[in-house]
Amino acid sequence: MEHRQKSLIMCVTPLQILIAEKIIQSRPTEDFDVIIFALENNQKFNYYAEKLKKYAKAYWYSYVVYKSSVYNLINFLKFIFQFNFNSFNKKYDNYYLSSIDSRYFQYILSKKTSSSSVFTFDDGTANIVKTSIYYLRNLNDEKKNKIFKSLGIKYFQDDIKNMSKLHYTIYPQFENIVENTKEIKLFNSNVGNKIRDKSLNIFLGQPYEEFDSDLSTDKIEKLMDQLNINLYFPHPREKNNIKNVEIVNTKKIFEDYIVDFLNRNEDCYLNIYTFMSSAALNVKSFEGINIYFIQSNALVSKYPDFFNMLKNHNFTILEF
Structure with missing residues (x-):
């Protein structure tokens, strides 16, 4: 019987969901669990979240609100409790993520085994603009990392970039956060070869x-x-x-x-x-x-x- 790998893919935006869908379609020998922690709670986010649900063996969709540091920390502690008592607290062969700065995703990734593989994918221009959060180190973040280490996070932004085996990108002509890239085409459109006057x-x-x-x-x-x-x-x-x-x-x-x-x-x-x-x-x-x-x-x-x-x-x- 064919061994099917267990994989987890994590998103926070509709664009990430579109890319995730293409990645899942390109990996037919893997069984995917899906986590979506949406940045907004509206019709558009809900529409795209449903697109991934059909691929998921297990599915977690939630709207995450970010406010003050104290509020965010309380929500993060609630998430830890939820995560450790649901079906996602298991070992995966592969982890796929885009928002490498997400504390939620960093925590989840910190549960991986040494044999697990990590793959990253695009999150808009933050991946290709060299002054974005994915490239620059922030001293305040370094201080916060010490707190999050005590809460169970082992891997942070730079760690994830270093451990990523492959980065899926929609910007093949640009340098990215990971050197080894593979192009993902989002659309198979028939918009060419028309006379548009x-x-x-x-x-x-x-x-x-x-x-x-x-x-x-x-x-x-x-x-x-x-x-x-x-x-x-x-x-x-x-x-x-x-x-x-x-x-x-x-x-x-x-x-x-x-x-x-x-x-x-x-x-x-x-x-x-x-x-x-x-x-x-x-x-x-x-x-x-x-x-x-x-x-x-x-x-x-x-x-x-x-x-x-x-x-x-x-x-x-x-x-x-």
């Missing part, structure tokens, strides 16, 4: 307060007018309520939506505008789109490596 402008939103508090709703709305934006695609964590443009309301994440749109509108090409969204990078290879990143002095000052990366790969950048 109509255009539509779509803006890809973000949770602006997380990277530039000066980007107010008024400023975003003025930008929509200046760029003649037809559709606005909000980020799942976005708090802005943009009023002067049609909002895309869909369960699908941006990448899925773009594939569907281009297949349904064979005579139309898309001009995609965004400040710093990694989702724009994820559709870079599609025919029928033009991508425009928008920079301001504040953004360039705060994220020089990101915009240098765009320039080095010949993306079009507009001034704001």
Whole structure:
């Protein structure tokens, strides 16, 4: 009888879930348990979480709220109790994860045996921008690590990068957190080889307060007018309520939506505008789109490596 390996795959975002689904499909000799600790509790997250459920021998889906340090620590202690008394507290042959900075995933990985294999996969541009949390060491994190060691975590961010046997990536042309990479294609779209003589402008939103508090709703709305934006695609964590443009309301994440749109509108090409969204990078290879990143002095000052990366790969950048 064929030996089937036991594997655990862990996600926190819809994009990670899409990548995880492709990984599972590429590993037919493994039985997968699935853990999803969602960063938001909304229709979009729930829709993608259900996509992985059908593959899971055991399935754990939970919405994790992050607030103060004390609140987060209490929640982490609750998680430890739950984990140690459920079906996931067992030994796996393989562990797959994306958010290598997650204390929850670090704790789970610390239960592995010496013979277990670890595989990593992408979490957006944090994997390819050299000043992201996946590359830089934070002294405060080093101090916190001592606390988490006492709670049972053996492996931290750098340990996971070092032990990863293979990194699955949707950015094969970029250097990644792990040297040994394998490309994952998210979409088998039929969007190429069409005569597209109509255009539509779509803006890809973000949770602006997380990277530039000066980007107010008024400023975003003025930008929509200046760029003649037809559709606005909000980020799942976005708090802005943009009023002067049609909002895309869909369960699908941006990448899925773009594939569907281009297949349904064979005579139309898309001009995609965004400040710093990694989702724009994820559709870079599609025919029928033009991508425009928008920079301001504040953004360039705060994220020089990101915009240098765009320039080095010949993306079009507009001034704001």
